[in-house]
Amino acid sequence: MLLEYTVRNYTVFKNTARLSFVASNYDKETYERENVQKIPEKKLRVVKSAVVYGANAAGKTKLFDSLAFMRQFVLESSKKGQQGDVIDTKPFLLSESTRQEPSEFEIIFLHKDARYRYGFEVTSEKVIAEWLFYKPESREYQIFYRDTLDKTLETHQKLFRKGILLESENMVRDNALMLSVAAQFNDEICSTVIQWFTHNLSVLSSIREYGYKGYTMAMNDKVAFHKKIMQLLNQADLSIQDIHSKVLDLDAMGEDIPVEVKEQLVQKVKGEGVKVYTECETVHYLYDRNNKVIGQTKFSMDEDESHGTQKFFYLAGPILDTLEEGKTLFIDEFDARLHPNLVLSLFSLFNTPSINTKGAQLVITAQNSIFLQSNMLRKDQIWFVEKDRFEAAHLYSLADFKSNHARKGDNYEAKYLKGKYGAIPYLTMQNYFADTACEKERRWPQER
Structure with missing residues (x-):
């Protein structure tokens, strides 16, 4: 199961955006049995679904694109390309402080009874840093930490023996990930991570179904x-x-x-x-x-x-x-071209314990606000993306609001459409037509 995804300095996300699936503690009475997967041995409660709202061009799709980039780079960096080839990362370009800085990605997930935390920093030219942590029980082990600027590599001597070989033989290109290369050499932990990215995580666009x-x-x-x-x-x-x-x-x-x-x-x-x-x-x-x-x-x-x-x-x-299979699926524009009742029915499959028996997760972006008034989601399942006046996107959850702003039983849809939670377009079309009418009034007398 996916526990957390973090991205920084990628396209519209100048600052850190963190999407968490760990269920909040203060919302335990709300759809706990239906919407939360309990993992007692790890002392975790994880939500099975989430929806991301935001105005057009706010960054919803870019959030999913960033995860798709991370997945693709993990799976292909060691197989495709040569030394010196450009990495297709896209930093936030509207600030001098970020244009030349690396993009950062990190993901935390549970797989085969162990917790993995993997991430990297990358520019268009090279991998700047890369790290992998492994937590089979109560203790977390650093498998490796790679810093290409300082030319250093820290490895776990017992759990990552191939790291020393890869470093001594200079077998990892500057524009490739050590995780991917180590998996090709059949390192057990790295191969498991690659398998999770390959088989357990998918990112789809529902308006490009090809x-x-x-x-x-x-x-x-x-x-x-x-x-x-x-x-x-x-x-x-x-x-x-x-x-x-x-x-x-x-x-x-x-x-x-x-x-x-x-x-x-x-x-x-x-x-x-x-x-x-x-x-x-x-x-x-x-x-x-x-x-x-x-x-x-x-x-x-x-x-x-x-x-x-x-x-x-x-x-x-x-x-x-x-x-x-108990996988994690991201679908952008999930509600496009589908009737609202059909959208709700599909989405609700993941919050039905008798159907979702293996902890599968569905994460979607949507424009239709029906999820906010459907009485089927917890606050920690509802997320928003909003751009500030400098065009940088920010990601936050309804659970981040103080209880007096988002009470249990509130009409979340009505409040959202009124702008109480942000992440909506602020339209001035009426002003446009009013200005146009005034302009005609000023011009027509002269024309007549």
Whole structure:
């Protein structure tokens, strides 16, 4: 489970932004059984879901982008690139004090009964610092601390024996992470961290579903998963009787496909034995003139179904997989193109103990304020992103407000829309139209 994520000096986040999933102690009576996963052996209570609000361009998406960057850099820094290649980090550019400073990322999570704390500082040229801490029981061990400016490396002699080898043989590039390199050399602790990033953490954009479309089509091709997806589609009242994933037919490929693309597809299908999914077909009832069912007909998911139906289906794969495996899933713009009732139903899966039995977590950004009036979230599950007048974004929770500003039983939605918690746009459109009308009054007499 994810316990905490921290980012500093990345895109709009000039100062430290900390997103915590550790449940607050003063909110124990609110949805404790439904929304909180208790881990007695670690003396922890962790929320299963969270929603992030904010005005357009406030930084909600950038928060998720920063985590996606961290994940990608962890997984690829040792495999891709050469010495001297640019690292795709993006510091806060609107302040002289941060333009040349490193971006910082840190994540804390539980995995296989142990607590891990991993982070790094990085510029576009090199990794400035990197650290990994491991806490299997009550004591936390520093596995390594790497400082490239001072050319120093502190390692745990017993738990990270490969560190000395990597340093002595100069096997870690300045623009690569030691964690990633050590995992390639089968270091047990570093490999476990890499596995968590690979299999237990996903960051999706729900308005660019092509990133996980293929995954859902592949999962739908499995009998057990297909049954669960159909149950979800039926509960969503989409009138779909069945759905099939279509596999690429090499013999049916058109002549307009470039030769190099054909060769890659042939290699995947024949050489690697990989199934390439092209599209999904949905099955609907066919009716006679008296509205009696006389058969079935097939639709193309992408050409005939609504954008909302497409999004719901393609999200179903990652959501069901996250619930089944106890993973952590971030989805940006979760409520886009979906009915509010459907959004709430999907989100509530993670706060239903009988369904979420493995401590899965869902974190979303949303524009629809329905989560604030739905009586389904605790204060420590509601987060806001707001920019100050210098265009730096700040992240804070509803639980950060004093009790007299956010009481239990308050209408959080009404207060939020009135600006009591910030993180909303302050619109002056009426002033624009009033100014425009005055300008016309001044100009028209002369024109007449």
